[in-house]
Amino acid sequence: xxxxxxxxxxxxxxxxxxxxxxxxxxxxxxxxxxxxxxxxxxxxxxxxxxxxxxxxxxxxxxxxxxxxxxxxxxxxxxxxxxxxxxxxxxxxxxxxxxxxxxxxxxxxxxxxxxxxxxxxxxxxxxxxxxxxxxxxxxxxxxxxxxxxxxxxxxxxxxxxxxxxxxxxxxxxxxxxxxxxxxxxxxxxxxxxxxxxxxxxxxxxxxxxxxxxxxxxxxxxxxxxxxxxxxxxxxxxxxxxxxxxxxxxxxxxxxxxxxxxxxxxxxxxxxxxxxxxxxxxxxxxxxxxxxxxxxxxxxxxxxxxxxxxxxxxxxxxxxxxxxxxxxxxxxxxxxxxxxxxxxxxxxxxxxxxxxxxxxxxxxxxxxxxxxxxxxxxxxx
Amino acid sequence: xxxxxxxxxxxxxxxxxxxxxxxxxxxxxxxxxxxxxxxxxxxxxxxxxxxxxxxxxxxxxxxxxxxxxxxxxxxxxxxxxxxxxxxxxxxxxxxxxxxxxxxxxxxxxxxxxxxxxxxxxxxxxxxxxxxxxxxxxxxxxxxxxxxxxxxxxxxxxxxxxxxxxxxxxxxxxxxxxxxxxxxxxxxxxxxxxxxxxxxxxxxxxxxxxxxxxxxxxxxxxxxxxxxxxxxxxxxxxxxxxxxxxxxxxxxxxxxxxxxxxxxxxxxxxxxxxxxxxxxxxxxxxxxxxxxxxxxxxxxxxxxxxxxxxxxxxxxxxxxxxxxxxxxxxxxxxxxxxxxxxxxxxxxxxxxxxxxxxxxxxxxxxxxxxxxxxxxxxxxxxxxxxxxxxxxxxxxxxxxxxxxxxxx
Numbered sequence: 069x070x071x072x073x074x075x076x077x078x079x080x081x082x083x084x085x086x087x088x089x090x091x092x093x094x095x096x097x098x099x100x101x102x103x104x105x106x107x108x109x110x111x112x113x114x115x116x117x118x119x120x121x122x123x124x125x126x127x128x129x130x131x132x133x134x135x136x137x138x139x140x141x142x143x144x145x146x147x148x149x150x151x152x153x154x155x156x157x158x159x160x161x162x163x164x165x166x167x168x169x170x171x172x173x174x175x176x177x178x179x180x181x182x183x184x185x186x187x188x189x190x191x192x193x194x195x196x197x198x199x200x201x202x203x204x205x206x207x208x209x210x211x212x213x214x215x216x217x218x219x220x221x222x223x224x225x226x227x228x229x230x231x232x233x234x235x236x237x238x239x240x241x242x243x244x245x246x247x248x249x250x251x252x253x254x255x256x257x258x259x260x261x262x263x264x265x266x267x268x269x270x271x272x273x274x275x276x277x278x279x280x281x282x283x284x285x286x287x288x289x290x291x292x293x294x295x296x297x298x299x300x301x302x303x304x305x306x307x308x309x310x311x312x313x314x315x316x317x318x319x320x321x322x323x324x325x326x327x328x329x330x331x332x333x334x335x336x337x338x339x340x341x342x343x344x345x346x347x348x349x350x351x352x353x354x355x356x357x358x359x360x361x362x363x364x365x366x367x368x369x370x371x372x373x374x375x376x377x378x379x380x381x382x383x384x385x386x387x388x389x390x391x392x393x394x395x396x397x398x399x400x401x402x403x404x405x406x407x408x409x410x411x412x413x414x415x416x417x418x419x420x421x422x423x424x425x426x427x428x429x430x431x432x433x434x435x436x437x438x439x440x441x442x443x444x445x446x447x
Numbered sequence: 448x449x450x451x452x453x454x455x456x457x458x459x460x461x462x463x464x465x466x467x468x469x470x471x472x473x474x475x476x477x478x479x480x481x482x483x484x485x486x487x488x489x490x491x492x493x494x495x496x497x498x499x500x501x502x503x504x505x506x507x508x509x510x511x512x513x514x515x516x517x518x519x520x521x522x523x524x525x526x527x528x529x530x531x532x533x534x535x536x537x538x539x540x541x542x543x544x545x546x547x548x549x550x551x552x553x554x555x556x557x558x559x560x561x562x563x564x565x566x567x568x569x570x571x572x573x574x575x576x577x578x579x580x581x582x583x584x585x586x587x588x589x590x591x592x593x594x595x596x597x598x599x600x601x602x603x604x605x606x607x608x609x610x611x612x613x614x615x616x617x618x619x620x621x622x623x624x625x626x627x628x629x630x631x632x633x634x635x636x637x638x639x640x641x642x643x644x645x646x647x648x649x650x651x652x653x654x655x656x657x658x659x660x661x662x663x664x665x666x667x668x669x670x671x672x673x674x675x676x677x678x679x680x681x682x683x684x685x686x687x688x689x690x691x692x693x694x695x696x697x698x699x700x701x702x703x704x705x706x707x708x709x710x711x712x713x714x715x716x717x718x719x720x721x722x723x724x725x726x727x728x729x730x731x732x733x734x735x736x737x738x739x740x741x742x743x744x745x746x747x748x749x750x751x752x753x754x755x756x757x758x759x760x761x762x763x764x765x766x767x768x769x770x771x772x773x774x775x776x777x778x779x780x781x782x783x784x785x786x787x788x789x790x791x792x793x794x795x796x797x798x799x800x801x802x803x804x805x806x807x808x809x810x811x812x813x814x815x816x817x818x819x820x821x822x823x824x825x826x827x828x829x830x831x832x833x834x835x836x837x838x839x840x841x842x843x844x845x846x847x848x849x850x851x852x853x854x
Contacts, residue, residue, distance in 0.1 A: 368762035
């Protein structure tokens with residue numbers, strides 16, 4: 069398969085670009101909700117509109133009412149979300165939770181997928197238990213209790229946790245904390261008794277929760293997939309989420325870079341446009357190269373994922389790590405090249421820096437994924 | 448755009464081609480030709496004085512030649528196999544799969560060929576492309592001069608117009624293997640008043656009277672490059688009916704050179720794949736284990752970061768080739784590929800030296816196959832100088848892709 073968008077994908081990209089720049093713009097969404105201190109950190113109206121566009125159920129099978137598209141298509145929407153810094157539950161709901169629900173029973177699917185497709189529901193995922201992403205180790209436990217389970221433990225960095233109508237929780241049903249096996253995924257509904265959220269606003273104005281499960285009683289039908297068979301589903305969900313986060317990161321990087329290159333063409337100092345200075349030209353060109361390569365790694369990972377290739381795991385980590393480095397460079401160079409105004413809240417470039425920081429951390433940063441690349445390569 | 452049915456049938460044709468190619472390679476590529484290239488003798492360059500290193504090299508060349516696979520993407524009438532871009536990619540992939548060496552390497556294939564295909568007359572193509580495809584003539588490239596490196600267009604080698612011929616005087620430098628080459632494609636100033644439109648892309652025999660070469664010894668201890676001197680060299684304007692001794696038009700050689708620089712940058716960037724895009728961490732660990740060494744944690748971390756960059760660049764190379772095929776790539780994108788690919792290769796060899804420790808310092812030992820690690824490491828330092836420096840690449844990206852002012 070050629071590593072660029074085919075005709076249908078290019079059309080989708082045009083649609084997504086136009087829609088997100090009009091409806092998902094920084095002024096209409098990020099700043100709007102941030103300045104009102106919105107407890108959700110995103111707008112439900114936009115989420116409904118995204119459903120009308122067909123975005124929310126892109127990865128949901130056609131049999132389940134979705135569009136049955138792939139990660140290349142989801143990545144197209146995510147790149148525009150990244151470029152516009154649009155706060156939305158797309159990544160957690162339509163990519164992560166949707167990837168987990170693919171493995172659920174008809175009953176579980178029937179309970180949650182219609183709400184996702186219609187834009188009435190928002191989902192979150194609860195994976196991390198420590199400040200650094202380490203899904204190899206899961207201590208949150210679900211003990212057998214009658215016909216169901218009792219969930220105990222705590223999760224952190226649960227993006228949209230307090231707003232979510234359902235949270236996919238990775239818990240241990242057997243074995244010890246560091247075991248690969250013995251994991252089960254649960255669909256925990258909003259307002260479950262003995263679940264409590266401590267909501268925290270993050271640097272990028274998104275809202276995450278530290279969520280406690282203090283003996284949360286779950287029916288057996290809350291299980292996604294098989295009991296003790298959750299690791300594979302979790303891995304599939306993580307692959308999808310990481311490649312999705314990479315696509316969003318490409319958007320953040322491109323947005324920051326474009327804004328910076330435009331600024332180099334407008335700002336005058338010493339009687340010249342600052343873009344005439346070779347010191348800045350070379351740095352901008354280096355940045356361009358890095359962003360292009362990050363984009364290539366991402367589309368490669370998307371295609372491998374869509375083709376269920378055994379290389380998808382490696383490439384998803386390559387993409388996540390490469391994008392983290394490239395986007396990190398884009399926002400740092402962005403603020404520096406904007407000079408003083410880059411430090412002001414009024415200019416958007418700083419917002420890119422904040423979003424990038426949160427996105428880098430989400431589902432593993434460059435260090436984590438480079439380490440995984442080494443491990444998978446055998447060193 | 449084709450409809451779904453033809454796309455599917457094209458796909459199945461390509462899969463048939465892949466199966467046939469795999470079978471053909473299996474049957475025809477000798478085992479010795481599937482080993483990594485270790486030194487100069489492992490590369491077959493062709494030319495008047497060429498000798499084969501061994502029977503396997505000869506057999507592999509002859510079988511490839513018969514199939515048109517010395518220049519697979521060139522049209523059949525000029526000695527190629529007439530493969531489509533998609534088929535050529537499949538052949539590259541299948542050769543890569545078994546580590547097959549190129550049956551023939553030459554600047555004729557990489558540089559002059561593409562120039563002739565783009566700018567040559569029919570008679571020129573028939574004559575010169577055929578000679579290149581058959582490995583009969585080994586070409587070298589006369590571009591840089593002592594005073595014209597990055598600023599190539601300032602070149603001074605001058606061809607004085609004498610009616611039916613020129614008298615050429617001047618000096619070229621960094622001429623690859625000039626001492627072993629048969630012919631040269633050479634940038635010669637033919638109009639001193641006109642900087643850009645005063646250069647002719649000449650072709651002449653290195654055996655011509657007045658041409659001499661002198662190898663340059665490099666920091667690697669090797670001498671792959673020469674200085675080439677031209678003293679009153681008589682270059683006829685034509686080699687027969689329809690075969691001018693220059694490519695393109697007289698005084699318009701800069702157009703050809705610019706076109707070729709793009710090709711050279713693609714080649715040097717390693718866009719077609721090869722070891723520059725592969726990960727090295729695992730090999731470094733295995734290598735260290737052989738001498739009872741371990742990789743330090745901080746070095747492991749740097750290797751991991753390198754591998755991320757290398758694998759991502761591999762995806763970029765693939766994307767770049769896919770986009771070039773359908774005209775989607777930005778015309779200046781080869782400059783980006785060249786910049787990143789060469790910088791990556793330098794970093795790769797720095798890490799290999801670090802992982803190798805004191806063993807990799809050995810300059811002549813048998814263990815290091817005559818100082819390969821150190822010599823190769825030093826050689827890579829030229830990657831970001833030859834074919835346009837990294838700084839020139841960044842200038843081009845600034846100007847043509849980012850469209851920054853005044854650059």
